[in-house]
Structures are given as structure tokens and as C-alpha cells.
Amino acid sequence: MSVESKPTSAYVTLVSNDGYEFKILRDAACIAGTIKKAFDQSSGFREVSENRMELPTINGVVLEKVCEYLYYNQKHAESKDVPDLEIPPELCLELLIAADYLDV
């Protein structure tokens, strides 16, 4: 737990409900609408001061996939032909819910 406030770091931490922490690039994380709003400087949420967002509705496996997607999205933002992101079928429903929540 990092309690001291860091003004703006390049990385943010996403925490799943089972305690896994994912440190990912702020630019990538802000592709997701909900995360972007949470880290909005003017909002004054606790997330802004701690650079850390807890996602109590998403478990570690799904959050890992979400992070993979965020980087995948960032990497292929300008490319034309994009290879498909590999999604295991058993994760689809949970990913749908997570995508709905995170607005990606």
C-alpha cells in the first residue's frame, strides 16, 4: 500500500478483488472510460492521490486479460490490420461484465 501521494507517475496500479495488483502505463489504463474518470486530476478522488484503483467487481484472471487488452489496444491504435486478441471462451461472460463496468 502506497499511502504517500505521488503527483503524476507514468504508471498506475489496478487492484483486483482477490488482491492481485497490476501496474500498467497510465496512458494504457486511461483507454478504459471508467479508469480514466477515476484518475481525472480535477475529480479529487482518492485514486488520483494514490495512483491506485481498486476494482472490487473484477477478479485477477479477468483483470489480467483486461490489462492485456489495454496494452493491445494501445499498441495497435494506429495499425490497420490488427491480429485478434486471444480470449479463452470461459472468460467471455466475465469479460463482458468487466468491459461493461470499465467502459472499454
Added chain:
Amino acid sequence: MPVSSLFHLAKTRLVRNIHLLEDIGDLPYAFLAPVLRQIQIPDQLVQLEANCPQIQGETGEIWLRLIKRDIPGWETKAHQPRDPKNWSKVYKKLKKEASAEEEAQQEALRQKMQALQKDRNGHQTTIINANLNLSSARRSGWSFGGGTRSGWGDPAAPKKTGKVAFDKLKRGIYDAKRARPAASRTPAHILNENRRTVTQVPARMVRMAEAEALSQGPRRMLVPKPNAPSAPTTGTPATRRPIIRQQPMPRVSDAAPERAERPRLPAGQQFSAPRPVPKSQPAPSAPSLKRRAGPNILVEPKRRKV
């Protein structure tokens, strides 16, 4: 944006593996409607309704499509159930009737064919083996003719030899080549004319388009149900649910157009979805050892600094 949204990716993937879907937890029907509309197996839908009672009564459109697909002449039969929860029973009943009808028609056809066959057998000419008393008179003729095929006249060579057949075959090949010359020697515009075109739309594309049209139609408001009947069926005890400390963000309507039109989960409620497990392979209980157990005798072990 060249990358489609995670929501879209997951949805596409789910539609592709729609046959694995047997349980959707406590998700509302409106959220998963574009996916559920792709269900092709009636038994799967029955199972889904049994597992997730919250979608009972809302699956009418899927059942109607399945009835349209599977029941010939469905328009003439009563198919609208009084209670929208009974669509599966209607389907089962109609399917039973349809298969009984088909059975009866097959039986009728079989009877008719048998009658025809019988009739034909009665009228057939029968060949009687009648080589009686003629043998001695003809035998001299056979030896006289010299040919192998005919008994009388024509002592010359038989008409059909291998050469004739072979010439005919060669001629046939030549004609075929004349009729359809190789692609390399044909002008491009003729090749384009001869190219086959797709005359029928693939069934899957028709389904996708129908689903698209349905989702474009009048949209229903998402009304969160006051008490979703989920607790006893999904089996997730309430104590295991994480405590939500912050309120969900208010939805902004001026999001990207693609995001705005997709179905939304009602805000302020939490849903859980089970993971469909492929039945063929049981979940691995222990992580498989990738490394070889014993040391490789060809590789010298690394020396450690002491």
C-alpha cells in the same frame, strides 16, 4: 479506431463459442440478448432457461426463430403461448407433431413405392433359359464363322478393338480441351465472365444481419429488477461477494457512438457469471511439469561458485 472494444471482442468470441453457453449467472436478458439470439440448439436454450430463471419469459423471439427454422408450415399452427414462459413447450409440441407428420409421410411414400415395385414385377418379361435341341444344328455355324462374337456372317475383325476405344478417348480429351482452354491462355475478360458468383447468402450471415436489425430496432429501457431471483440458483453465497465501497460512476451518454448503443447492465447492481467448462477435458488439478524430471546426461550441470 482500428481496435474494436473489449466488449465487442468478448461478444464476438462468445457468439463463436455459443454452444458452450449453458449458464449466464444472474445477468439480465437484455444485456446478453445479441448473444443469446445466436443460439441454434433448442435443448441448449431449455437448459439455459432452467439454469437462469431470470430469462424465462423473455426468450420468445429466440423460440419463434427456432420454430420458423424447424417447423414446416408453422404459420398455420397455433404457436403463440398464453404464458411467455411456455415457449419451449410450444416448440417441443410442434416439433413432435412435425416429426410425426414426417414419419407418416415417409411411411406413405414407402407404401407407394412398394406398390409400384409390385406392379412392375407383375409386368416384367421373364427370360427363359431355352437352349433345348438347338445345339447340334448351330455348332457347325460357330466354327464356320470364325469370329468370336457373332454366330453368322461377318468373318472380319470385330468392330470394337482397343484402338477404336482409345482413339475415341483421345478425341474426347481433345474436345474437352477445346471447350475449356487452360486459364493461362484465356483472355482476362472471359475468365471474369466464367468465374462463379455467390448466388446464395450464407445462412450465418443472414442470421447475423437479422440479429443486427433486431438490435437496431426499438430499444427497450433497461430497468433494474428489484429482486433478481439469483441467490438460490447461482450458488454464490452473499458473504463471498466483495463489498463495494464506492458508487459506480454515472454513465455519460455522450460516449463513443459504438459504446452508446450497446446494451448496458443496470447500474448499482453486481452480477456474477459462471465459467463454462468444456466437458471433454477435466480441469487440471495439478500444474503439469514441463521440465524433465531427471537430469539430462548430455548437458553438463552448471558448476556453482563455492
